[in-house]
Amino acid sequence: MKTASTSRSEQTRRFIIETAAPIFNKKGYAGTSMSDLTTATGLTKGSIYGNFKDKNDVAIHAFRHNIELIFDFFSKELKTADTAMQKLLAYPRGFRKIHPMVLAYGGCPIVNTAVEADDTHPTLRKMSMDVLNRWKSGMVSLIEQGIVEGVIKSTVDAANTAEILIALMEGGILLSKVTxxxxxxLNTIDTAEKMIMDLRRQQ
Incomplete structure (x- = not known):
């Protein structure tokens, strides 16, 4: 049974994570200071350290939170589709929906973290890789399901196709944000949609 103090502690941790998540996404791990976090949360450094070991601990939880938001959104989008083809198309459709919010949030947390952490933060780099592999695995499963259903050509290389689609969508978001x-x-999302439609097996 949770005590009132435990519940308050969990609420405080959640508040810190949710407040810190967009800051880390916009400013990166190196660019985010403890003063950024204390200013945003209204908490003292001691209060934050009372809930997390250090800034690194906050950053890791913030990244997980950002990824949960993305996967929760796309999980709901995929649930609205019936066939494997429709589920694949739910990805570019979903990105069209959330693109303005992603830009306002500072860009996609996956690519933002992966780029910064590549040579600087092994833990976040591995977490980014795990997320990309999870996404790729899900898309490969959908393509293979489509082949079994007879709606996607049997000659399609599922892994190669998934990698290209992910690179297109993430690359488009990154370049749009930077420039x-x-x-x-829009061009990369259009291309991703066309690429998915071209996977269809001719009846």
Whole structure:
């Protein structure tokens, strides 16, 4: 049974994570200071350290929170689709829906973290890789399901196709964010949709 103090502690931890998540996403691990976190949360450094070991601990939980938001969103999008083809198309459709929010949030947490952590933060780099592998695995399963259903060509290389689709969608978001030109995002999403439609087996 949870005590009132335990519940308050969990609420405080959740508040810190949810407040810190967009800050780390926008400023990165190196660019986010403890003063950024104390200012945003209104808590003292001691209060934050009373709930987390250090800034690194906060960053890891913040990244997990950001990833949960993304996967929860796409999980709901995929549930609205029936066939494997429709579920694959739910990815570019979903990115169209959340693109303005992603930009306001500072970009996609997956690619933001992966780029910064590549040579600087082994733990976050591994977490980013795990997320990409999880996403790729899900798309490979959908493509293979489509082949079994007879709606996707049997000659399609599921792993290769999943990698290209992910690179297209993530790359479009990154370049759109960096340049401020939405055309990067729109062109890559259009290309991803066309690529998925081209997977269809001719009846």
């Amino acid at each position: 401020g030109e939405e055309s990067y995002f």
